Amino acid sequence: MLQEADQTEDAVALLVDAGNWDEIARIALEEGDAILAQGRSETLAGWLDLLPTKLVEADPRLLCASAAARAHASPRAARQLFERAFEGFHSQRDTAGMLRSCSGIVDAIVFEFDDVTPLDRWLDVLDGLLTEISAASPAQVDAVAATTLIG
Structure with missing residues (x-):
């Protein structure tokens, strides 16, 4: 609901509190390109860093998003x-x-x-x-x- 109201960062914060890693991963993949286009690579990297390593390593899309978020830094x-x-x-x-x-x-x-x-x-x-x-x-x-x- 917060994501639909363009309050994605608030939604992610609540999902972190709830430990809903799959939903955070979904949002990161769905919003990742737009976030990078806005120059907010640190935001995307931060979300992906919150995810369990096993989850990220098991999904090449998450690895690719994590790489893209770190490409310049x-x-x-x-x-x-x-x-x-x-x-x-x-x-x-x-x-x-x-x-x-x-x-x-x-x-x-x-x-x-x-x-x-x-x-x-x-x-x-x-x-x-x-x-x-x-x-x-x-x-x-x-x-x-x-x-x-x-x-």
Whole structure:
């Protein structure tokens, strides 16, 4: 009810008190992109940090959201989370999730600008994924191309 009234942060606070982790996870996934677009990555990271580690590690969507929330503040941590998300999406055969997490890995390596050695590998993976889905979903390829390396 609070979420519907645009009082999502109040709703999350009540859900924390109630220990309703699944509902917090649902809200984080549902609202995550909008929160990031508003520049409130710390809010999203805070919500995800409240969740039990087992819950986050079991869901590549939560790992990906957690990585995206940390991408600018801690690119190395974001890359590690994106890599775990990629593995989870890969095991689920979720090409869209693999594409999103791989794009995040590439961005994190560039933002981190420390050891760019893994960049070649991940660019090859990204190229393969883009080739794989280009015939099925050109709009998705365009969306990834528009966001990769420009945030």
